[in-house]
Amino acid sequence: MQFPPTPLLIFNLLILTLHLNPLPILSLSLCRNLCNGITVNYPFGLDDGCGALQYRKMLNCSATDLFFQTPSGNYKVQSIDYDKNTMTIYDPAMSTCSILQPHHDFLMTDIQYAIIPPSPDTVFVLLNCSIDSPVLNHYRSLCFNFSGHSCDELYSPCNAFRVFHLFSNSSPPCCFTGYNTVKFMSMNILDCSHYTSVYNTDSLKGIGPLDWTYGIKLSFSVPDTGCERCVKSGGTCGFDTETEGMLCLCSSYMNSTRECAAGSFTVGGAPSHTPSTSFQTLVLALGALLSMILL
Incomplete structure (x- = not known):
């Protein structure tokens, strides 16, 4: 005699699957890095919380130009040489x-x-x-x-x-x-x-x-805050706008203090992580098991 699957059973099976091998985390680009043809990289940032804290709100991207802001006014940025x-x-x-x-x-x-x-x-x-x-x-x-x-x-x-x-x-x-x-x-x-x-x-x-x-x-000088470590892990360097502590921005819903967790996925050429073969096999096996239960 077959018994219909209960919601609790299905939920537990899904939790077990995710626990054994978590799904990859998708990290979209949280910080704009281009303004009217000029690349804006660390230590600069266009959005609050991006780049180094010391350079907070120094750059402003308008519809036509990138500006460097000082107490005496806004000055058009002609170029930035990161080398x-x-x-x-x-x-x-x-x-x-x-x-x-x-x-x-x-x-x-x-x-x-x-x-x-x-x-x-x-x-x-x-x-x-x-x-x-x-x-x-x-x-x-x-x-x-x-x-x-x-x-x-x-x-x-x-x-x-x-x-x-x-x-x-x-x-x-x-x-x-x-x-x-x-x-x-x-x-x-x-x-x-x-x-x-x-x-x-x-x-x-x-x-x-x-x-x-x-x-x-x-x-300009580049603060030594461990940004290279963050970038290598697939993140974007930034800071907490309230505590002003350094952050490694990993996704729209996850930040880290220094680096992104293993398995993080970043759009735009950063290292990616795909589910392992064993994980795919486990998913197929669980799918077959659920099919048998539902029959």
């Missing part, structure tokens, strides 16, 4: 050889300055300074030689800066300096009407300002 640990940004309110704009201070937070400061080969150029400017008097040591270039090179060939030469009938003082100068003294204190910035200055010797690379290059 050299550099990011190049551009100040849309900055004057260049071809456009003259009202002066604008560039200011970073203390944390930003500590972990992603302007690179040594980035030079800030203070333009149209008065003879009473601090950098021409008490702080004149803050100005330095920039690859053999002079103020005359800026005021003569550049259409945007030529106006300074016309008003004074001579070349007004300028100053080639580093970020520390503009960090501690605003443009009003410096008594210079405009500024521009160029990077890769080591390669600009003998090159006129029309061909300079305008912008700011930042050098």
Whole structure:
């Protein structure tokens, strides 16, 4: 005489199957890693909880551009080089050889300055300074030689800066300096009407300002938080937005402190895990057993 299967029996059989060999965990990409053609990898993150905690909310992805956010504004990210640990940004309110704009201070937070400061080969150029400017008097040591270039090179060939030469009938003082100068003294204190910035200055010797690379290059450091271990296990590095503790994001419903559990499956080229042959055999056997019970 056959007895109909009870729900409890079927449930127990399924639990036994899963206990013997758990189903693979599917880990979808929880963090966006692309913004308008620019790859965004660790330590940066576009979504809160992604990337390193120190870089939280530094990047903003709009419909058209990727921006680096500081207290003085949003600066368009031109590129990120993960091999050299550099990011190049551009100040849309900055004057260049071809456009003259009202002066604008560039200011970073203390944390930003500590972990992603302007690179040594980035030079800030203070333009149209008065003879009473601090950098021409008490702080004149803050100005330095920039690859053999002079103020005359800026005021003569550049259409945007030529106006300074016309008003004074001579070349007004300028100053080639580093970020520390503009960090501690605003443009009003410096008594210079405009500024521009160029990077890769080591390669600009003998090159006129029309061909300079305008912008700011930042050098970032990568926190040693064990991210490599997380990535190798198939996870994405992030942090808890409440406790701010490091997390290895493994799936939409499972996170780990350091690495994803064995058998995790990640979409997008990460190591995957498929059920073993013995597990498939067990499933078939249980299926046959259930069929016999239901007959």
